[in-house]
Every structure is written in structure tokens, then in C-alpha cells.
Amino acid sequence: DQQVKQNSPSLSVQEGRISILNCDYTNSMFDYFLWYKKYPAEGPTFLISISSIKDKNEDGRFTVFLNKSAKHLSLHIVPSQPGDSAVYFCAAARGNQGAQKLVFGQGTRLTINP
């Protein structure tokens, strides 16, 4: 049972444009969501998070949007840069278990073309 789904295995975007990565979840008990970026041969790197009391969180070029009624979150990267090419994972957690027990999506490979 895939509780967190990233339906696009890959995404290709031109440098300078907006990259939008999507994630859906099924468990309404999730109340904390995170995005991680992963380069080959490295562990995932934390990017940005959002709790369910908010619908938007911004950090520089990265913005995460949360639509609780649709059980959907998205990561916007503006403007996209070549160094953003990586695999992006969304993850979810239940508050009473903390962010130490994350449920991850399958990942989306983002390629930024010059």
C-alpha cells in the first residue's frame, strides 16, 4: 500500500523556468511533509518542510504548497538551475511518531536542460 505517491518518475525542465514536482498521499493522519533531494552516490538532503497547519512554505527558490482537502503537495523551484538536476523525494510523517519515521514517495528524477 503506497501511502505517498509521486506519479511522475521523471521531469525535464529548461534552465530558468519553473519546476513543479507533485506528490499525493492517502493517509489523513499525516501532518508533516518534507522534500528531499538526492544526488547519485549520496544520501538524501533535506530541502524544505511544511506542517499541516500551513498551506505554503517558502525558502529561497523553493516553495512547498499543501492542499489538505486534495491530499496533495507540490514543490516549486523558481528559477530552475542545472544544479537542481537530482532525484526529489517527498515524505510524510504523523505527528505522534515524529519526523523520525518518514514514509517516502518513489521519487521524481528532475533534469534541468541548459
Add this chain to the structure above:
Amino acid sequence: KAGVTQTPRYLIKTRGQQVTLSCSPISGHRSVSWYQQTPGQGLQFLFEYFSETQRNKGNFPGRFSGRQFSNSRSEMNVSTLELGDSALYLCASSLGVPYLNSPLHFGNGTRLTVT
């Protein structure tokens, strides 16, 4: 500040053997979690330790076990290895405070190959 350190980076074992992986968390982090990454299943939670106690556990068989020491360093053990245990094993540390401002910081993983 040094990041999460995992040793060894690569390991090759034979079916039936056992293996121990090591993880040193970021200084000051008291929670250590372990994840298994495979192409088919993605990243899956194994277990989490906080102050030497297992606080959370995923859906893995009893062959997978772990422990945490008083200095927060952690080890993960897999006994009676199976071919399907071939994976990237990731360790992550955090302050351990339930979710608020305490994201996981991952190491670069140990690549285990079982032949």
C-alpha cells in the same frame, strides 16, 4: 559540523552470512533512524533509536536489528542474509524532537550486495 558518517561504504556478503553496519550521527543529535533503499520499494523505514531505546519500528523481519550506544552512535545488524537484502542502507540523525524543526539528516549510505 561533521555530517552523518556511515561505514563501510560498500560491502559484499554471501547468502546466510550476517553483517553489521555502523552510523555516527551529527554531534548533538540523539535520534538515529535507519532506512533501506531498493529500486523496487524505494526508501523504507527500518527503525529509530533515541537515547539507546528503540522508539519506532518498521515492517521488517526480525533478522534486521539495531542498537544505539550512549554516545548516540548506532549499529544495524542483518542476520542470515538473503539475496533480497541487497540495497543501499541509509542512516539518518535528528534532534529527535517530534517533527517541528527537526528534519532528518542522512549519511551517504552503505551499499550492501548479497551474492
